Amino acid sequence: MIDTMIDIALMAFLAICAIAIIKTHNLFVIIMLFGIFSLHSAALFVVMDAADVAFTEAAVGTGISTVLMLTTLALTKKHREKKPVHRARLPLLVVLITGSALVYGTYDMPSFGDPCSPAQQHIKPRYIENSVAETGAPNVVTAVLASYRGYDTLGEVTVIFTAGIGVMLLIGGRFNGRNNKENR
Amino acid sequence: MKHDLILRVIAKYLFPVIALFAFYVLFHGEYGPGGGFQAGVILSVAFIFYALVFGMETTEKVLPLKVLRVLASSGVLTYAGTGVATLLMGGNFLDYGLLLSSKAAGQQLGILIIELSVGITVSAVMLIIFYTFANRRRPWEDHHD
Amino acid sequence: MIDVFISHYNYWIVILLMMAGFYTVINHGNLIKKIAGLNIFQTSVFLLYISIGYVDNGTTPIVAEGFTRYANPLPHVLILTAIVVGVSTTALGLALVVRIKEAYGTIEEDEIQEQDMIP
Numbered sequence: 001m002i003d004t005m006i007d008i009a010l011m012a013f014l015a016i017c018a019i020a021i022i023k024t025h026n027l028f029v030i031i032m033l034f035g036i037f038s039l040h041s042a043a044l045f046v047v048m049d050a051a052d053v054a055f056t057e058a059a060v061g062t063g064i065s066t067v068l069m070l071t072t073l074a075l076t077k078k079h080r081e082k083k084p085v086h087r088a089r090l091p092l093l094v095v096l097i098t099g100s101a102l103v104y105g106t107y108d109m110p111s112f113g114d115p116c117s118p119a120q121q122h123i124k125p126r127y128i129e130n131s132v133a134e135t136g137a138p139n140v141v142t143a144v145l146a147s148y149r150g151y152d153t154l155g156e157v158t159v160i161f162t163a164g165i166g167v168m169l170l171i172g173g174r175f176n177g178r179n180n181k182e183n184r
Numbered sequence: 185m186k187h188d189l190i191l192r193v194i195a196k197y198l199f200p201v202i203a204l205f206a207f208y209v210l211f212h213g214e215y216g217p218g219g220g221f222q223a224g225v226i227l228s229v230a231f232i233f234y235a236l237v238f239g240m241e242t243t244e245k246v247l248p249l250k251v252l253r254v255l256a257s258s259g260v261l262t263y264a265g266t267g268v269a270t271l272l273m274g275g276n277f278l279d280y281g282l283l284l285s286s287k288a289a290g291q292q293l294g295i296l297i298i299e300l301s302v303g304i305t306v307s308a309v310m311l312i313i314f315y316t317f318a319n320r321r322r323p324w325e326d327h328h329d
Numbered sequence: 330m331i332d333v334f335i336s337h338y339n340y341w342i343v344i345l346l347m348m349a350g351f352y353t354v355i356n357h358g359n360l361i362k363k364i365a366g367l368n369i370f371q372t373s374v375f376l377l378y379i380s381i382g383y384v385d386n387g388t389t390p391i392v393a394e395g396f397t398r399y400a401n402p403l404p405h406v407l408i409l410t411a412i413v414v415g416v417s418t419t420a421l422g423l424a425l426v427v428r429i430k431e432a433y434g435t436i437e438e439d440e441i442q443e444q445d446m447i448p
Contacts, residue, residue: 004335011342018349018369027361034365041372048383049390049400051217053375055209056412059225064310065368065416067232071317072361072423076430081359082437091356099348103341111336113385115398120384124401132392135291137214140390140402141409145219146295146302149406150278153298154263156410157305161260163417164309170424172316216391221413306413313420320427 003047010044025081027073035066052141188237195237202230210303214292220299224306232314240318249315252308259305266297339380346373358438360426364419371415378404 017037024030038061045054073079110117131143145153210223235243267278274282280294281287334341346369353366382401390402426436433441 008338011338015342015345015349018346021362021365021369022349022353022357027359030362030365034368037369037372041376044376045379048379049387050379050382050405050408051389051391052219052222053379053405053408053412055217055222056225056409057375059222059229060412060416061372063229064225064232064314065419068313068317068416068420068423069361069365071314072426075317075320075427076361076436078359078361078430078436081357081362082440088356091352094355095348095352098351099344102344102347106337106340106344107333109337109340112339112380113383113387114336115384115387117381119381119404120401123403124399127402128390128392128399134288135295136288137292137295138392139214139216139219140392140399141217141405142213142219142295142299144402144406145409146298147280147291150267150298152406153302153410154267154278156414157260157263157302159414160309160417161256161305163414163421164256164312166421167313167316167424170421171320171427217389219409221409225413309417313417316424317420317427 006047007044010040010047013040014044025083027079027081028070030081031066031069031073034069035062038062038065052139191237195234199230199234202233203227206230206303206307210299211296213299214295220302221306223299224303224308225310227303227307228310228314231311235314235318240315244315247311249312252312252315255304256308256312259301259303259308262301262304263298266294266301270294339383340377343373343377343380346370346376360429360436360438361423363438364422364426367422368415368419371411375408375412378408 014037017033017040021030021033021037024033038057042054042058042061045051045057110119114120127140127144127148131140131148132138135143135147137143137147206223206227209218209226210220213219213223231243231247234246266280266283270279270282271277278294280297281290283290283293350366350368350370350373353369354363357363357366382404384398384400387398387400388396390399390405392399429441430436433444435441435444
């Protein structure tokens with residue numbers, strides 16, 4: 001019961017942060033709120049027994065994402081968002097219809113924390129039982145990441161490497177675009 | 185922030201602690217929460233913190249961008265190279281059991297190499313991204329003075 | 330009703346966050362805010378995966394004596410890598426925003442489109 005209470009409290013915080021991000025027009029505040037949002041989701045990952053994921057989210061979402069967004073803000077020199085000119089009705093309608101369709105879909109999903117759900121039956125018992133004997137790593141997440149699903153991680157590392165190259169190609173060299181002053 | 189004495193002193197002491205914690209996370213990843221991805225991010229955060237306090241010029245003297253480029257690609261190459269090595273030894277791609285005489289020991293060595301290469305790539309790429317953003321010249325500032 | 334809420338609230342919060350991110354992306358014209366919206370959407374997907382791997386009275390998947398019930402490690406692995414890939418792709422998006430600002434002098438979607446209209 002206490003777990004459910006903590007879960008619901010943290011999820012409510014997440015929802016409040018998300019709505020505050022929509023409502024705010026100051027970009028600096030949005031970025032700070034996004035850092036808080038990430039920290040709350042990291043706390044929620046700890047409650048849901050995903051220590052490794054929480055660790056990553058706390059370091060990446062709260063640390064690096066926020067720093068990168070702040071440097072972008074410093075480069076673009078714009079601290080306030082222009083209010084949307086068009087009416088918000090159509091996007092709201094689209095979002096409400098999509099959301100209610102998704103909520104309707106959840107009635108077929110297994111209940112939260114159900115040990116008999118399909119996700120818990122398939123390959124998990126094999127990983128839990130054999131990982132120590134086969135790889136010598138008590139942390140099953142590390143064993144799956146580096147050994148059982150090594151191909152997958154190789155792909156992910158390549159994606160990260162490619163993203164780094166992409167950033168260098170996009171803004172790594174000298175500025176040679178149209179100048180801001182010439183524009184006016 | 186270059187002239188703030190307290191910040192500079194604290195940053196000097198905090199930097200090795202953060203870096204040491206990154207290595208702890210890297211090598212303890214098999215037994216507790218952690219691993220290459222987290223360690224890489226934490227190590228790059230240590231350097232970003234250093235850059236925020238001491239400025240980009242000092243940081244680039246400590247760790248130039250050229251070195252980072254080499255590190256980023258060497259991590260990916262080590263990862264794929266381990267796979268090719270096991271392939272040449274007669275096994276499957278990334279089948280670490282063949283690396284040493286006993287299968288379990290080979291697996292442990294393999295996991296360590298993989299985590300290390302992932303950590304190197306992730307920290308180098310994160311720092312490359314940060315350096316690129318921080319070094320981007322702001323064109324409209326040149327005309328003001 | 331209350332039973333359904335207790336057993337499905339994780340999905341509903343995920344959907345709420347997902348729609349909040351989606352709304353930010355389609356309704357707002359500021360590119361940095363759009364990227365923040367995409368990140369919220371992304372985090373909601375992470376939450377969906379982790380909540381599917383969660384087991385009642387379970388523990389973190391680090392094998393130790395005295396524990397028999399563990400959360401599913403597979404979603405953890407997928408999301409762990411997805412978070413780091415996510416920040417790299419976000420950085421790529423932000424780099425594009427910087428380039429757009431340098432080329433057009435603005436990061437508002439409608440102003441960029443106005444400039445594109447003039448031949």
